[in-house]
Amino acid sequence: MQYALLIHLDDAPFVAATNEQRDQMTAPYMAYNEALIKAGAMVSGERLKPATTATVVKVRDDKTEVLDGPFADTKEQLAGFYIIEAPDMDAAIKWAARCPGAGHGTVEVRPVWQTR
Amino acid sequence: MTEAGAALDARAAAEAVARASYGKLVALLAARTRDVAVAEDALAEAFTAALVQWPTSGVPAKPVAWLLSVARRRGIDAMRRRRTATDSRQHLELLAEEAESRMDDDIPDERLRLIFACAHPAIDRGVRAALILQTVLGVDAATIASAFLVSPSTMAQRLVRAKARIREAGIPFRVPERAELGERLSAVLEAIYAAYSEGWGDPSGLDSRRTNLAGEAIWLGRLVSALMPDEAEAQSLVALMLFAEARRGARRDPDGNYVPLGDQDTSLWDNRMIDEAEARLMTASGLSGDEGIGRYQLEAAIQAVHAARRVIGRTDWPALATLYHALALVSASPAVAVSRAVALAAIEGPRAALGELDRIAPDRRLADYQPYWATRARLLADLGESDAARAAYDRAIGLERDPAVRRFLTGQRGAA
Numbered sequence: 001m002q003y004a005l006l007i008h009l010d011d012a013p014f015v016a017a018t019n020e021q022r023d024q025m026t027a028p029y030m031a032y033n034e035a036l037i038k039a040g041a042m043v044s045g046e047r048l049k050p051a052t053t054a055t056v057v058k059v060r061d062d063k064t065e066v067l068d069g070p071f072a073d074t075k076e077q078l079a080g081f082y083i084i085e086a087p088d089m090d091a092a093i094k095w096a097a098r099c100p101g102a103g104h105g106t107v108e109v110r111p112v113w114q115t116r
Numbered sequence: 117m118t119e120a121g122a123a124l125d126a127r128a129a130a131e132a133v134a135r136a137s138y139g140k141l142v143a144l145l146a147a148r149t150r151d152v153a154v155a156e157d158a159l160a161e162a163f164t165a166a167l168v169q170w171p172t173s174g175v176p177a178k179p180v181a182w183l184l185s186v187a188r189r190r191g192i193d194a195m196r197r198r199r200t201a202t203d204s205r206q207h208l209e210l211l212a213e214e215a216e217s218r219m220d221d222d223i224p225d226e227r228l229r230l231i232f233a234c235a236h237p238a239i240d241r242g243v244r245a246a247l248i249l250q251t252v253l254g255v256d257a258a259t260i261a262s263a264f265l266v267s268p269s270t271m272a273q274r275l276v277r278a279k280a281r282i283r284e285a286g287i288p289f290r291v292p293e294r295a296e297l298g299e300r301l302s303a304v305l306e307a308i309y310a311a312y313s314e315g316w317g318d319p320s321g322l323d324s325r326r327t328n329l330a331g332e333a334i335w336l337g338r339l340v341s342a343l344m345p346d347e348a349e350a351q352s353l354v355a356l357m358l359f360a361e362a363r364r365g366a367r368r369d370p371d372g373n374y375v376p377l378g379d380q381d382t383s384l385w386d387n388r389m390i391d392e393a394e395a396r397l398m399t400a401s402g403l404s405g406d407e408g409i410g411r412y413q414l415e416a417a418i419q420a421v422h423a424a425r426r427v428i429g430r431t432d433w434p435a436l437a438t439l440y441h442a443l444a445l446v447s448a449s450p451a452v453a454v455s456r457a458v459a460l461a462a463i464e465g466p467r468a469a470l471g472e473l474d475r476i477a478p479d480r481r482l483a484d485y486q487p488y489w490a491t492r493a494r495l496l497a498d499l500g501e502s503d504a505a506r507a508a509y510d511r512a513i514g515l516e517r518d519p520a521v522r523r524f525l526t527g528q529r530g531a532a
Binding site: 001003086087088089090092093111 | 236238284285286287288290292
């Protein structure tokens, strides 16, 4: 099965960090990516730019509304995601627990609807 | 044999098989597809087919295998109907493979895996007990709902959602590995104990559905402890439930009045259950190793001290105080603190016990916890503080749902 690991965290510390600090903050993710790839579990994964860069779009009555800001006005924001291949929920939970984001934010595990 | 006689025999045989094998069959049918609902539907159809065919063809030599093979064929049909072709191919292959293999008597017992799936941390805690009762024992949603005091439609909806979650989220049918077994087993035991507590909550014994629920919970506890014989906590939970169950008949006098534990006539206790409980507790003490003594073992030990009154004629309060102290260390709850205060009252008197209650008083959970107020009231009465005692009794009476206990408390209030 495929699972999405959705990483929600407060991205303010990253935004405020120096380049050197940022490298330190992203290093655990590099190691985690390696682990996923080596285990054959990595399907894809992306890191998102800070929530301050987000724009929401919706269409109502044929009118397109565009607003600045993220979908939810919360401290913890969607900051990135992985799509992983795992045999079951327990395996997905184990990967989520190893994700660096789980240490300072929250990782949501969602099964991916299989269409193929 | 008459036709009616054959039908009765077939029904009795089907019911006997259902009772003994329902959970085994659901576990086998759902283990690979994780589709509990389809497994249950297929099994229901197999039982219906049995009731039609067995009266004329006779009960098959291997009834469980017969039901399994019929259910598997129905399950495959159901998958075909329900899913799109591409989506179901893998499931169908799995099912067909299963249907061809193992058609004899050595049907493996996969119930433990099913139970662990039902009590998985990704399943809402509040529905786990009901889910286990339904999938392992085949108890219908309406019966579970009435025992848990919720509406049948609410319970049915919760169960449907939980089953969908097992299927859609890929919750595995697996006994967890050693590293996580402790925590996961606690979730299983907690669900079984929750079912027992619901069943215990009908002291008058008038509501047979709830009394049965207590019996089913004990049955599940025995099953888990039989399948995991090395787990001290599983043994201890069965002991705990048996100690409580042994006293069921002594909780009310012939007029339906509440009888507190300390005043119960020990000759009304079920000695056979207490003997088994003591033996299981003994086994558990031999098993609990480096992980220390668990919550259920301590609770069962507390019940063993109460049960010992039938032999030594008194209650060993210092032993209870020690055990409650240990229990507070592994499971800090206001209920444990209140019980410890009761033990303290018996040893050091009401003043010391009241001090203990004052110490925990800021805990907000106590505001609507009846035993806290009833205990407080009795201690105040013993100290001659009648006004304060009556006020505390009023709180306790207002919180109590059971009319017999309310009558008891009202009587105590009058004497304060």
